[in-house]
Amino acid sequence: MSSFINTLGPLGWTLLALVPPAIIALYFLKLRRQPLEVPSTFLWSRTIEDLHVNSLWQKMRQSLLLFLQLLFILLLIFAVLRPGMEGEQQLVGDRFVFLIDNSASMGTKDEQADRTRLEEAKRRVLEMIDQMDSGDVGMIVTFSDRASVAQQFTDNQRVLASKVNAIQPTERTTDIMEALRVASGLANPGQSSFEEGDVQVADAKPATAYILSDGRFQTITDFSFGNLQPIYVPMGSFNSANVGVLAFSTQRNSEKEDELQVFARVARFGAEPNEVTANLYFNGELLDVARIQLDSEDGTGGVQFDLGNLDVGKLRLEIEHEDVFPADNIAYAAINPPERAKVLVVSAGNDYLKFALGTDQIRRIADVTLVDPDYLNGEDYPKEAASGIYDVIMYDDCVPEVMPESNTVFFGQKPPVDGWKFSDEKVLPQIIDIAQSHPVMSFVNLGNVSIYKAAALETPPGGTMLIESDQGVLMAIAPRKSFEDAVLGFSFLTSEDDKTFYNTEWTKRLSFPVFVKNLVEYLGDVKQGQGELSIRAGENFAFRSNGFAKEVHITPPKGRQRTIAPTADNLFSFSETDQLGTYEVREGDSKEVSQYFSVNIFDAQESEIQPKAEIETQWETIEGQSAWLPMRREFWKWLVVLALIVLLVEWYIYNRRVYV
Structure with missing residues (x-):
């Protein structure tokens, strides 16, 4: 869209507007006659013709110099108006670190959107990669609860694009600090990419860090950007609302040891709804249904199921509510075999x-x-x-x-x-x-x-x-x-x-x-048929086998079975917990499940999916903005150049008439 910027005041425009009439007036006041020796008969005919030339319109007709001078002034007037239009937006700098959030909340598919937030973030980064000039370098870093360098600095745009396309969503929570340390370590001398083990940067290498996220992470503290210029690009709709499960656990009734109790807590992030339906499943079959009233102020509500004496198995809680982030509408728990x-x-x-x-x-x-x-x-x-x-x-x-x-x-x-x-x-x-x-x-x-x-x-x-x-x-x-x-x-x-x-x-x-009794239960790691404490996606699950097995087999909710060996003190550690759901543990050659553990989101910050318009640091507030800074295309310079060309042509024609 074209536009003008006024650069003169009323007095300046008045003086400039007087120039064209002054040029025309000079043409009327100044009558140029070229002395020629001609026969007397021809002199009379030229004198009669001069009378016609001195008339107003005849004088202005075919006056090339007058036209060029007026064109020169007109071009200067347009140049002073500074005409321009919004051109293609530009990236800031020549070294770019693209920080792409692939946490659970980035799987949200906002209303009236044909892609998830992560897919939209990837699309925007691909556009920015296309905008990179020759010699520009870029780096790809993904982050959820931890950071991962998908691609080191390179000027190969095709490699950068392929790494962006390969980014996959996760069900993890969000922590941006490690990703910022990676970017800062490459821009600030004396700072390492990570807290330990990285080679320090000798020279300052300023870079622009584009943060593509919904901003659902803690306030950034104990961190200085230094030579790193952060640009926050919010992902998602600011009108998004959600309902999510924040807690789901089981335990034995303290008064009735043969009775199992299930507890759940649900939260609303938005104006509605005021009530939701919770369906409880045991080993895939519907076991109970309850209505949960959500508090009008803090939006939370709880429910308790009294189940009696259930056998070993898997529990699943589902909230009947259609929203744009369905991952936290389901929670998982399990009833483990009793352990003495x-x-x-x-x-x-x-x-x-x-x-x-x-x-x-x-x-x-x-x-x-x-x-x-x-x-x-x-x-x-x-x-x-x-x-x-x-x-x-x-x-x-x-x-x-x-x-x-x-x-x-x-x-x-x-x-x-x-x-x-x-x-x-x-x-x-x-x-x-x-x-x-x-x-x-x-x-x-x-x-x-x-x-x-x-x-x-x-x-x-x-x-x-x-x-x-x-x-x-x-x-x-x-x-x-x-x-x-x-x-x-x-x-x-x-x-x-x-x-x-x-x-x-x-x-x-x-x-x-x-x-x-507390000593025996705690140090003996007693589990009397109650659900294992849930862990979040990506967290490590550590446990001991009951029979000093040389290996255990862990079956995730989907995919192939994993086999792991213990440490010297019979401790097993399993970290491939990226899937939400209930995992089965079998010891040695046994086909029976020795224990279960569950992976859930259970994070209020992740379930509150409305993106932040700005991100807070300990020292400043970073406003959300577009991926590029707006770039106005100015035309006044070209108008001045054209005016100078017109002036040179006018000078050339004038001198040719005088001396030729």
Whole structure:
């Protein structure tokens, strides 16, 4: 579309408008006669002709110089008006990093759109690649919860286009930080592409980073763009709305052990709907239906299904609602086979500890073996400890020479592991805090517990406080390889003057059996037919086999079966979790499923699909804009050049008439 830009004020235009009339007036005022010697008869005829030439229209007729001068002024007037039009838009710079979001929300297909957001992002990047000039270089980086360099810097547009076309969608969440570090490492000297392991850039190489995303990621913090110029290109419709499942889990009823309960939480992102229907499926068959009311303010709602005693199998929850992002309308969970913990207790005769381990709740979840401390010096213990046959071993006021391949609990003694330290024992420490959020201390009340003597603890790196007193930490838990060690800084029994008595009243309180049960459940990794905690797409799933299998076979929701081997401590790790759904785990040659685990989106940020108009950083706000910056094509320069040409032609004709 053509347009003009006014560059003069009223006075300037007035003076410029007076020039053409002035030129015409000079032609009327100045009468040029060329002296010629002619016969007298011819002189009279020329004089009569002169009378006609001096008339207004006859003088202007066939006056080429006048026409050229007026054309010169007219071209200058148009040049001052700065005519132009919106031309082809241009990329910014000559080095480009195309950051393409391929997270779950980019699979949204907005209303009145014939492609997903990712497909639209790829189309726009292909257009930008076509706009690259000779010598320009580009780089392709995809990002979801992690970044991947699809193509290093190259000026080969065909290679760049092929890498863009090969980008596939994922079901992962969004984190742009790693992708920004990749781009920044190539533009800023002294910064590496990743936090560790990359070669630093010696010279500054400014680049333009085009971020094609819906902006659904955290505020960018602890990051400086430096020589990197970010341009954010929002993907998607700003009127998009969605309903998604944010949580879906199962557990046994605490009052009725044979009853399974299923819980789900749903959220609305937009003005509607106020109610949705949830369908619950078990092993592919419809099991129950419920209506979920969504809160008018925060848009969330929950539902609980009481299912009774179900067998092992897969659960699927589907929300009946048509929206542009259907991936989060379905959630997955599973009912795993019951697993009993194998517990070894090494104790000299603590009756209260034996009583706590003999309750019906413990018998339901664990197989407990009680041995005397002399067992540690026998032939069987070293073999059993090294094989990892026990899920958890409790040492009551005793210490082994070598730590087992198991989780452990130490009552009143320091484990033989670097990092654990005991201070001198203090009398009558007062408990001031307990970590009730930790599973070991769940529902444990120590408000009325007294302790005669205890030692404060120091833990290895990564340790967590469980009980704290005015004398320091009395109980903590810390990691050791793939295991955990829980340590209590006081014994249940103590001796003075050849007399043995209880060191604490805690063993007589109702909270003590609860505490012992928590230890067995947590460190024994007890699963009594409840659903495995769901992981998100792309996260690692780590587990141990029940029978020390040399390999396990994992069947994803779709595709071929994967086989993996364990580490030295019987730990399996599986990272190919890009598909949403329930995965089956089989050990060794067994055809029976030993356990399930599920992969879901479960991310409010990903389900809120309305794109952000701008992205926030710690220091600035980056406004969303088109992939290119608008480029106006100016014509005034060409008009000035044309005016100069006209002036040269006029000068040439004038001089030819005068001197020829």
